[in-house]
Amino acid sequence: MITAERKPIEEILEYLEPYDRILLVGCNECVTVCAAGGRKEVALLSSALQMARMKSGRTLEVREMTLERQCDPEYVEELVNFIDQAGAVLSMACGCGVQEVARRFKDKPVFPAVNTKFMGASERQGVWAERCQGCGDCLLGLTGGICPIARCSKRLLNGPCGGSTDGKCEISPEVDCAWQLIWERLKALGLEKRYEDIISAKDWRTSRDGGPRKIVREDLAS
Amino acid sequence: MDHFSPVIVAFCCHYCAYTAADMAGSMRLSYPSNVKIIRVPCSGKVSALHIMRAFQKGADGVYVAGCLEGDCHFKDGNIKAAKRVAYVKKMLDEIGIGGERVEVIRMSAGMGERFAQSAKDFTERIRKLGPNPVRAVLNQRESAGA
Ligand code: SF4
Numbered sequence: 217m218i219t220a221e222r223k224p225i226e227e228i229l230e231y232l233e234p235y236d237r238i239l240l241v242g243c244n245e246c247v248t249v250c251a252a253g254g255r256k257e258v259a260l261l262s263s264a265l266q267m268a269r270m271k272s273g274r275t276l277e278v279r280e281m282t283l284e285r286q287c288d289p290e291y292v293e294e295l296v297n298f299i300d301q302a303g304a305v306l307s308m309a310c311g312c313g314v315q316e317v318a319r320r321f322k323d324k325p326v327f328p329a330v331n332t333k334f335m336g337a338s339e340r341q342g343v344w345a346e347r348c349q350g351c352g353d354c355l356l357g358l359t360g361g362i363c364p365i366a367r368c369s370k371r372l373l374n375g376p377c378g379g380s381t382d383g384k385c386e387i388s389p390e391v392d393c394a395w396q397l398i399w400e401r402l403k404a405l406g407l408e409k410r411y412e413d414i415i416s417a418k419d420w421r422t423s424r425d426g427g428p429r430k431i432v433r434e435d436l437a438s
Numbered sequence: 439m440d441h442f443s444p445v446i447v448a449f450c451c452h453y454c455a456y457t458a459a460d461m462a463g464s465m466r467l468s469y470p471s472n473v474k475i476i477r478v479p480c481s482g483k484v485s486a487l488h489i490m491r492a493f494q495k496g497a498d499g500v501y502v503a504g505c506l507e508g509d510c511h512f513k514d515g516n517i518k519a520a521k522r523v524a525y526v527k528k529m530l531d532e533i534g535i536g537g538e539r540v541e542v543i544r545m546s547a548g549m550g551e552r553f554a555q556s557a558k559d560f561t562e563r564i565r566k567l568g569p570n571p572v573r574a575v576l577n578q579r580e581s582a583g584a
Contacts, residue, residue, distance in 0.1 A: 224532065225529075225532045225533055226532070256485075256487065259487050260486055260487055260490060260529070263487065263490040263491060263493075263494050264490065264529055264532070264533050265533075266494060267490075267493060267494050267533055267535055267572050268533040268534065270571070270572035270574075270575040270576070271533065271534050271535065271571040271572060273574065273575060274575075275575060275579075
């Protein structure tokens with residue numbers, strides 16, 4: 217999932233300073249799962265913002281809406297009947313959702329309420345960790361299902377580096393060394409020999425180095 | 439300010455604090471009448487939003503009263519409640535309402551005295567903090583006939 221974390225309320229309040237009525241829009245997908253911008257977080261933030269405003273002697277009218285998916289135009293369209301009453305939109309979706317709302321409603325200011333972080337998985341309840349950087353040319357098949365791009369601090373393709381100690385990365389004793397994990401996994405799979413294969417230099421054009429990316433599926437595209 | 443009588447919402451677990459309140463009653467112990475009790479099946483049922491909404495509607499203080507550690511009827515509801523209260527404290531600090539206005543209190547069903555004493559102590563603490571800052575706007579709204 218795409219993970220996110222709520223911005224400091226002070227920053228959000230600064231964005232909203234000129235407005236007395238806003239539409240606060242959550243998303244039912246990733247940000248719900250990582251407890252950053254689903255229905256519950258929308259309600260909580262709404263309450264906090266209204267109180268913060270009252271404290272300064274003003275009021276803030278908030279209409280709360282949580283869309284099925286804020287990154288799809290079909291769902292963003294649901295805002296159409298409510299957008300006019302609002303001075304601005306505050307989105308609790310990831311950056312994709314914020315931009316989809318901004319694209320659809322060109323004359324309405326849209327502000328992010330969360331910082332979009334990374335593509336990750338939940339390690340345990342309440343803990344999410346980075347797993348994928350969307351490099352566009354997946355090499356998990358070579359590395360025992362553990363990504364050296366997302367999980368090795370140096371993105372080494374042939375690790376580990378000399379900083380690997382007791383299974384931990386040199387950047388912090390809290391961080392597992394991805395290459396140690398890869399080695400252990402290959403060993404468990406009986407694929408130690410694969411570790412000897414040198415992974416050749418990566419063509420980063422499939423990643424962000426090739427500019428903003430797009431997928432076109434001819435069979436589906438209208 | 440001398441006459442400030444704080445409105446306090448107490449979310450009380452059915453298995454401990456609520457029964458302790460009952461006990462306080464039968465022991466004829468007095469506790470401040472401004473403490474409004476809401477019975478919940480477990481302190482773990484109280485969400486961050488319940489607490490925030492209480493403040494938004496003008497409560498000056500909120501406490502969640504749950505079982506003693508290790509005694510939760512539903513295993514760890516009281517631990518969850520404590521984590522949520524800690525979360526709300528941070529949020530209240532962030533918006534300048536003040537995290538000291540919310541607390542977790544632990545007791546068993548037999549602790550009538552503890553119930554009455556905590557109600558008194560908490561009321562005193564909130565009295566010192568003064569009214570919830572959102573009250574001014576709420577009062578204005580009320581007097582405008584909203
Ligand atoms: S210690 Fe391991 S994870 Fe850290 S940079 Fe070196 S190879 Fe990568």
